[in-house]
Amino acid sequence: DVKVTQSSRYLVKRTGEKVFLECVQDMDHENMFWYRQDPGLGLRLIYFSYDVKMKEKGDIPEGYSVSREKKERFSLILESASTNQTSMYLCASSSLPGYTFGSGTRLTVV
């Protein structure tokens, strides 16, 4: 089975901090995704990547950036965390029949 691992389950950060969320998949998949989940808003795509060093903006990229230096690792970066970025962040790797998600990182920005 594909395993997608997010390094932290819970994070608390201060406003203005630079935050790194790490995601690793173990099946050599080319496609990886970052979503955030908020009540009433569902899953919204932040960024995705089709290959190493490639990245594409999703629906809500503002305030975020990503890094894909190795195929198995896809990092989400909050350049200067703000309280409206408090959310559940979900990483996914593309596999048939659908995506495989990590367990999520609950980020709270205070």
Next chain:
Amino acid sequence: DQQVKQNSPSLSVQEGRISILNCDYTNSMFDYFLWYKKYPAEGPTFLISISSIKDKNEDGRFTVFLNKSAKHLSLHIVPSQPGDSAVYFCAASKSRGSQGNLIFGKGTKLSVKP
């Protein structure tokens, strides 16, 4: 503009009865549809999918129905169990598999009461 809509934010069902979760889509280019289940503090897990060449796909207690002319799909859970209580997300893609980005609905929270 929402391309995948789940118009019911919540649904409550008695244990043993049928749960029906609905999903509508607007983009006729979508040809692959999936349902995910999500428990609190966990990532979504794949439940069942259907290709546009089919109108029904069944897996145990879960059946997904697709009505392409109405751009509507539904997930039936029979019989419903308390462990089915979760948020269910409908998702659609323009191509099956890894190259198509999934577009998700906002989710429906299902509560199955003992």
